[in-house]
Amino acid sequence: MSINVKEYDAIGIGFGPANLAIAIALQEISSERDFNCCFLERKPQFEWHGGMLLDGTRMQISFLKDLVTQRNPLSPFSFVNYLHQHKRLNSFINMSTFQPTRVEFNDYLTWAAGHFSEQVNYSQNVVSIEPIEQDGEVQKVKVITENSDGQREERITRSLIIGMGGSPKLPAQFEGKLSRQVIHSSAYKFWRDQAAPAQDDASIAIIGAGQSAAEIFVDMAARYEPGSVNMINRGYALHPADDSPFVNEIFNPEFTDQVYARTQEQRQALLQRFSGTNYSVIDVPELNAIYERLYLQNVTGKGNHNYLANHEVVDVAQQDEKVSLLLRDKASQQQSWQQYDAVILATGYQYRGYSQLLAPLQSYMAQQEVERCYRVPMQDNCKVNIFLQGCCEDTHGLSDTLLSVLAVRSHEVVSCLTQQFEQEAQIAE
Template sequence: MGGGDRRADRGRALATLPGVPGRSAGRLPGALPGAAGQAGAAVPLPVARRRRAHRHRRAGERRPRPRPSPAARGRGRAVRSGEGVHADRGGAERAQRGVAPGVRRRRIRTGGRGHDAAQDGRVDGVSALSGGPAPVVTPVFDLVGIGFGPSNLALAIALAEEGSPALSTVFLEKQEAFGWHRGMLIEGTTMQVSFLKDLVTMRNPASPYSFVSYLHAKGRLADFINQKSMYPTRVEFHDYLEWVAARFERQVRYGTEVVTIRPVEADGEIRELDIVVQSGDLTTYRARNVVLAAGLRPVLPAGVVAGERVWHSQELMCRLRDLPEQRPHRFVVVGAGQSAAEVVEHLHSRFPAAQVCAVFSRYGFSPADDSPFANGVFDPAAVDRFYDAPHDVKRMIMDYHANTNYSVVDLGLLHDLYGRAYREKVTGVERLRVMNLSRAVGLETRSDGVNVHVESLATGEVEALRADVVVYATGYRPVDPLDLLGAAGQLCLRDERGDLLVGRDHRVRTGPETSCGIYLQGATEHTHGLTSTLLSTTAVRAGEIVDSLASAVLEPAR
């Protein structure tokens, strides 16, 4: 985990869909007034969109039907999640544009009306989750963002910067405060991506939310320049993220975990979604659009359970607080990527009496390809080329350039570790051991430590290593959007391989009866390529989603 270019390691009648609540009659305030950065605030959208809408405001004039844009292109057969029914071509095209029958595009309103079923703070009926009274329901938001890491933070900035009119917006984050890979904020480690690939610069170089603006505000701009480095430390970049997040704090609900998302059906159409959250009591946020940016989930090998002596690298720095540094600890680190190498280096340096054993199946740590030509795979233009490519070409690109991102190590760190091991051989005091061509095949947790069974892939012999702690630096996996979407996942279309169909604008394709938008930030590597979970195109992607929201907000035709 280095926080940069290489950080990654699913139509029938709606009444048959489980968990689809009906919508009560009446209307309630929709977009809420307020300033950007305030919860429920009206967040501005691109001026260009407003101008286009203005041309069609005259009484009785209907806006022209939009033609499919490049952002709506997609490949594969449209299959309704959970049904396996192929959609017809015309329906798929309308679905990927998000255009439902009987609806027309409209100018996004800064205010408006929704449904007054929630004006008393309740919805009719009984909660399917609690079995008791229905959860509190909020007014209807134009946009609810799920997760508030770098991706949705960049989206909040783009919404605030891109002009007028506005969307009422709120972000839901299960952490109690902003934090991004806190467990790997190792002192001295640097980002593996240029500071220019911050939250905004690739989209708006003049933004007041850039890393350069942060340095200026902190009084360190000249000092940073004097370093002659494009790569800030990870600790400093995290401080930058916190600095930006603090400016949007009133727009975020921290300590709020999403339980499920349910479609809201009315008159045969689904125009809104209910996001049920746990924050003390169950609460429902009703939204016309949702953006899922739930981040990454740590991966442990099958059968391995994290505990007091078994850690994933994501919790390293938090766990180490309780270990005395002078005790002769024994550590085993499993993994061959950047995170594993950083953990090995940090443990070896921080605990001068410790023994550290690195276990991985390769012959040695492999260097990352960060050459200029290869780095082009992280450019915004590369996303267009990847998206339009056939599936076999997509697979080829991923295979060719896996060494830019997966199970690879910065060359400087690689040389540092080798130098340490060699110097210890010279002195005869070997604290750093490398078990290559090996894999951990068993684990026994004892009261006084852990027994790690390591098998040699070359000989088949198994050696039992005694350790105080074993750290698995075994990577991450994007959170499955369907785990969060719940019943709303049945609205999503999939291709013949079972993958979600996602438009170039990051909007999940849905059936023609669905006009609300479901957007993904992350979990789109199969459609958008290597940058799906990385910082490289975060700023540009946020702008693309804002553009899509500006052009795709719908209302029923009158």
């Protein structure tokens, strides 16, 4: 245990794009007052979804939805300034695209993150958050981290800014069954480069029907040309992602107000109505590429890659480095065991990781929904601020888990936080 327990005005948990945007907003907004904030990130360095940083994959939103532009187009942390600093602005313009590759966007985010290296503590996994109670009141919390050697450190703060992102969502049949042969898409690239089957005629199953499943199918089919790569979908068809302009307005920052103003029932209806912008959908170029690839197999008679529509996984068994899936054809109800060398679960993410960490504070929370400024309402005997990012889809809309509103949301969070500090400072004077 560290002897020097440091105290901060705020601690950010996780340092992905959400808290990186917070770091920038804090620097831009709180220049009059030196705000003492640190960020704790479990990875050894900044990386944006490294397990899916596949060559050629592109952003699903415009580069203008970077960390700052929608709030402050003059900020030095814009994607355009990144291009300028790296002497690629003109070449980028020549490509006539709004959607850079993910590899480049990761490089942009890493460049921006590099400006905050003194505030970020990498290789620090937050394992627990404990209330510090005094005379029945909680003014601060203790944040406990563990590094890769198991060493623990403590820090104290009055305000937490959660930006932990998602964690793999596994179908029930696969709970506790991740292995060298069964992986989640979030680890795909690391697995592909280090642990994927060596033989080029391997048989691979990809479960899922979203963007990650499609990107992995394209990548695996190219790698295992003589093999058999199967994309397994419980639905009938692969659906295109809707990024048409009228629909895209739901990702405008001001749309968050519209969602928040509605009843929970109306919000759910909105999420449902527009889920085709983000969930179980595929960008049209990848979707067409998959269809054409499978079609060409029929033309040439070569190749054994498959799209299995309307099939669900009933059971899974692993033996001798092989994985067997019991598949049910939902139309005929027939079941059969199929054996694979590897199974990749492109089954999405869940965003509840924060609730486990905050469990010790549960009894201090007012049982009300999160505020518009993303703060968790607390009871009168708890003065701790907790801001949630990336897990407020139910109250704030579909943008919440994405990059779409980062520039504006970070300002909303930071304004709420700093205003409170200023008010308290005035009262104390």
